[in-house]
Amino acid sequence: FIRDLTRRKAQEAELAHRMAVNEGILDASFDSIFVINEKGIIQSVNQAAARQFGWSQDEMLGKNISTMTGGDHAAKHNGYIERYLRTGERRAMGKKRILVARRKDGTEFPIELGLTEVETDLGEQRLFCGFIKDLTSQKAYEAEIRRKQSLTTGIIDAAFESMFAINERGIIEMVNEMTVAKFGWSREELIGQNISMVTGGDHTAKHDGYIKRFLRTGEKRAMGKKRELVARRKDGTEFPIELGLTEVKVEEGEERRFCGFIKDLTRQKEYESEIRRKQRLTVGIIDSALEAMFAINERGIIQVVNEAAVCQFGWTREELIGQNISMVTGGDHAAKHDGYIKRFLRTGEKRAMGKQRELVAKRKNGSEFPIELSLVEVSTDVGEERKFCGFIKDLTRQKEYEADIARNLSLTSGIIEASFDAMFNINARGIIQMVNGAASKQFGWSLEELIGQNINTIVGGGHSSNHDQYIQRYLSTGEKRVMGKKRELQGRRKDGTEFPVELGLTEVNVGEGEERQFCGFLRDLTSQKEAFEKVEKAEKHQAAIMDANKDAMFGLSKKGTIESANRTATVLFGWEAHELKGKHITKLIDKDDVEAVREELVHGGLAPVSVAIGGGSIGGKSLASNITDDSSMSTAGSTGSAGSVQNIAVERELTGVRRDGSTFPIAFDLARVASRSEAGKSRPCAVFIRDLTRRKAQEAELAHRMAVNEGILDASFDSIFVIN
Known part of the structure; x- marks a missing residue:
């Protein structure tokens, strides 16, 4: 088939x-x-x-x-x-x-x-x-994502400033640990709530409107900038903050999100308030001085005068400022005055500098009167025009006046990228893993240059070689010498220059078995150090002028407690300056006169004096101004009670007590610091005390001679007439 x-x-x-x-x-x-x-x-x-x-x-x-x-x-x-x-x-x-x-x-x-x-x-x-x-690669990728998320969360929680992440509806989606500590709410209480719950002042109702306007118009009124606001804690108390608000990059189509970095300004505001208080006291002391005071440059041109000088000499401050000091000098010294300063500048020979001399002064009406002049050089920065300060005491009425100068200070803070401070993330070997843009700007390296380098690359001074040892000691012993604390050290830029920084170092929480990580926040202290130097320089400047006064001068608190004293006060009463500070002024007065001084402190005190400060400048700020009711500077020539008051010196003769218990006659003058806002309340004041021992001896001698003369005349057998 x-x-x-x-x-x-x-x-x-x-x-x-x-x-x-x-x-x-x-x-x-x-x-x-x-x-x-x-x-x-x-x-x-x-x-x-x-x-x-x-x-x-x-x-x-x-x-x-x-x-x-x-x-x-x-x-x-x-x-x-x-x-x-x-x-x-x-x-x-x-x-x-x-x-x-x-x-x-x-x-x-x-x-x-x-x-x-x-x-x-x-x-x-x-x-x-x-x-x-x-799924090996996928699981490794997921593990890496979780590791990075854990690291990011750890860094955020390690930050020293509060941080909020919100959506475009103002709903809080994330906060860090510092926020919980600062505001008093738990994370669970904060997340899901509107950001307005932590906003104080009149911004609470407006906050959502700011975000909506930005989303609608794109206008960056507050976005990407820092501004000062008031925040509110869980207990309802409010405190000053600096808010930096930025938009966070998200995937296209996602709800837009924003991140706010909050810096607590409570301590800074307290410091600024204390500086302003000291400035008001210093300016008030100058303004209350009973002596005429002139500040001149090396060419003899008047830069600053006070109200007492205006009253004594009869010119307005506008007429005095910018003129040569010889216009108020009488006798044969007028033509020679500039020569004295030029000779001192050329030779350094102190014939008149730092000494007291009796001269003749000239008023606007041409009349002359005897004065005692104390001339000192004022400390200025290197390269600045040299300046001199003259204190003029009218010997006709036995008055002496003291003046001092206050400078305004400004304090700036470092700016950081997201947290506004430089931030470094390093591993246990000190190798930089991550930095922010602020670090790149501050230290001069690019982000790529910094990552992978040892952290000692940016550490200056003697800490560079020791930095790795600090971390290794902490890892081996757990001893927190620097961990979780702030300290000052030197940072080093790419160009090798060093600058002061404040370092806050914390350990970042990472997954178990992973290499330990640390986060350092560095704040540039250059501006702060410069500000402190300016304060110190201003205080030295103030002390130099105060110590030049030949009368004892005291700055008192509202209660009459001594806050400052010049060198003459320490010599006259036998106490050191630090021993005088904190004592009540009555401790220097004989017990029989104490009640009179207490009465003076409660009800007395001379009217405030406006310091005439025109044309010149001190510390780079125009001084053509008067002290107003809140001790700030107002335009020269402005009207108002604070600018028009003149001081009528009424001298009270009392008995002073030295440290050794000995007593001596004194002239006691008290003047209060002007402040319209504190009307009816006790105000700080300045006390000027002059030793009358020599004058009293002269008066006694004069009385004795007059008595002898009258006895001789009355003993005469002839009639004696005296006619005009």
Whole structure:
């Protein structure tokens, strides 16, 4: 029997072709593919499975699939198939799930398994196909994402300033640990609430409107800038803050988000208030001085005068400022005065400098009167024009006046990128892992140059070589000498220059088993140090002028307690300056006169004096101004009670007591610091005390001579007439 096999051979060839194509597709797959029977025996595998699991395809065929199953699923796998065959319940069939697989070498790795039943002819053995995707790379990526999130969260929580993250509706989505400590709410209480809950003052109702206007117009009134506001704690108390608000970059289509960095200004405001108080006291003392005071430059041109000088000499301050000091000098000294200063500048010979001389002064009306002049040089910065200060005492009325100068100070803070301070993230070996833009700007390196370098690259002074040892000691002993604290040291820029910084170093919480990380926040203290130097220079300047006064001078508190004293006071009463500070002024007065002084402190005190400060400048600020009711500077020539009051010196003669208990006659003058805002309240004051011992002796001598003369005249036998 002969049969034509042409058609069958064609079908077999077609079938072989299709099988070859299918096998090629399976072998080209990047994922492992297993075909198993209902007993879990492997019937077929592709090349990807052989690569992933480490067996050859021939080694895999005939093995139970549990051989490649890791974890606690190996013994259970056949049971899953048997339950499905028995019940038809698809717990895992047709679904994907994450398991652990095991390679030939015994190592395990994460996989995603998709299991389906393969359709076969009726009566044939049932087959199942498993598609396995290796999740090793994906899991490593997810772990890295979690590590970075943990590191970022740790850095945020390690920050010394409060941080809020809000959405475009003003709802708080994230806060750091410092926010919880600063505001008193827990994280759970803050998250999900509107940011207005921590806003104080009149900004509470307006805050959402600021964000809406920015979203609508794009106008950056507050965005990307720092401004001062008032914040509110959980207990309702408010405190001053500096807010820096920036928009956070998000994926396109996501809700827009914003990040606010909050700096507590409570301590800074207290410091500024104390500086202003001291400035008001100093300016008030100058303004209350009873002596005429002139400040002149090296060419003899008047820069500053006080109101007492205006009263004594009869010119207005506008007429005096800018004129040569010789205009108020009488007798034959007028033409010689400039020569005295020039000779001192040329030779350094102090014929008149630092001494008291009796001269003749000239008023605007041409009349002359005797004065005592004390001339001293005022300390100025190197390179500035040299300046001199003259204190003029009118000897006609035995008055002496004291003046002092106050300078205005300004304090600036460092700016940082996100937290506005330079920030470095380093590992346990001191290697820089991350920095912000503020660090790049402050230190002069690019971000790429800094990352990977040791942190001692930017540490100056003697700490550069020791920095790694500090971290190693902390890691080995756990002793927190510098960790979690702020300290001052030197930073070093790329160009090698060093500058003062405040470093706050904290450990960042990271995942268990990971390398320990640390975060350092560095604040540039250059401006702060310069500000302190200016304060110190101003105080030295003030002390120099006060110590030049030949009368004892005291600055008193509202209660009459001594806050400052000049050198003459220490010499006159025998106490050191620090011993006088804190004593009540009555401790220097004889007990019989104490009640009179107390009465003077409560009800007395001379009217405030306006210091005439025109044309010139001190510390770079125009001094053409008067002291107003709140001790700030107002335009020269302005009207008002504070600018028009003149001081009428009424001298009270009392008895002073030295440290050794000895007493002596004194002239006691008290003047209060002007402040319209404190009307009716006790105000700080200045006391001027002059030793009258010599004058009293002269008066006694004069009285004795007059008595002798009258006795001689009365003893005469002849009549004596005196006529005009």
